[in-house]
Every structure is written in structure tokens, then in C-alpha cells.
Amino acid sequence: xxxxxxxxxxxxxxxxxxxxxxxxxxxxxxxxxxxxxxxxxxxxxxxxxxxxxxxxxxxxxxxxxxxxxxxxxxxxxxxxxxxxxxxxxxxxxxxxxxxxxxxxxxxxxxxxxxxxxxxxxxxxxxxxxxxxxxxxxxxxxxxxxxxxxxxxxxxxxxxx
Numbered sequence: 001x002x003x004x005x006x007x008x009x010x011x012x013x014x015x016x017x018x019x020x021x022x023x024x025x026x027x028x029x030x031x032x033x034x035x036x037x038x039x040x041x042x043x044x045x046x047x048x049x050x051x052x053x054x055x056x057x058x059x060x061x062x063x064x065x066x067x068x069x070x071x072x073x074x075x076x077x078x079x080x081x082x083x084x085x086x087x088x089x090x091x092x093x094x095x096x097x098x099x100x101x102x103x104x105x106x107x108x109x110x111x112x113x114x115x116x117x118x119x120x121x122x123x124x125x126x127x128x129x130x131x132x133x134x135x136x137x138x139x140x141x142x143x144x145x146x147x148x149x150x151x152x153x154x155x156x157x158x159x160x
Contacts, residue, residue, distance in 0.1 A: 003145035007036035034061035
């Protein structure tokens with residue numbers, strides 16, 4: 001069983017409902033979709049891209065997945081990144097505003113256009129720390145593919 005196919009399958013399935021994780025009937029499916037998003041976006045544009053694109057719900061499910069499979073180092077990295085974002089953004093703002101424009105660099109939009117960089121609400125040192133942590137994540141200190149298949153493989157094999 002291939003981890004990336006397994007996680008990607010549930011992510012793609014969620015896209016049938018505009019990416020809503022709640023469209024997936026089981027929490028374990030939501031966890032797999034969310035961890036696919038986490039891996040894809042951190043590897044493409046750091047944790048900031050992930051939280052901007054997918055929000056707090058995906059963070060919570062992805063973290064639960066990492067904890068379930070005992071990917072302790074990667075879970076700690078994600079928690080640190082998230083704490084840095086929470087501690088350096090306005091808690092009074094709704095999440096869809098709070099987690100917007102965090103990346104202080106141009107972003108390629110879904111339609112292929114490139115956005116002009118907007119000032120990030122994050123101090124430069126904080127953004128750099130999140131980048132550094134994201135690079136640690138990209139080094140895969142835990143073998144989440146092996147751990148994930150061992151934990152979720154049985155569940156997924158019963159899901160036709």
C-alpha cells in the first residue's frame with residue numbers, strides 16, 4: 001500500500017465537496033486527507049502555505065494523524081509552527097482572516113497568476129523560524145509513510 005496514494009485518495013474525495021473534510025464520513029479519512037495537505041503544502045511552500053490554504057480544521061486533523069502514527073518529531077514541529085502563528089496573529093480576527101497573507105513572499109494562485117507580496121502580520125524572525133521548522137519537517141525525521149500505512153492500512157483496506 002502506497003502512503004501517498006492512500007492519503008491523496010481522501011484529499012481528492014474531499015475536493016468533490018469544495019475540500020470540506022466534513023464531507024468524509026470517518027475521522028480517520030479526514031486525518032489522511034489533512035496529512036496529505038500538510039505534506040504537500042509544507043514541502044511546496046512551508047507551514048504558512050498549509051495553514052493559509054487549509055485552515056485550523058486541517059491542522060487539527062493532520063496533527064491527530066501524526067500523533068496516531070507516533071510521528072512524534074514531526075508532530076512537535078507542526079505544533080511549534082502553529083503556536084508561532086497563533087502567538088503572533090490577532091486572536092480577535094476570524095480564522096479566515098487571521099490565517100490570510102501570512103507568507104511574506106509572492107504566491108502562485110490556483111489560477112496560475114502570481115500574487116504581489118503583501119506585508120505579513122508575522123515578524124520577520126517568526127516567519128524565519130517557521131521556515132526553519134518547515135525545513136526540519138521536509139527532512140522527514142519520522143518515516144510517516146511506514147508508520148502511517150501500519151496504522152491506517154487496515155482501515156483503508158476495508159474502505160472500497
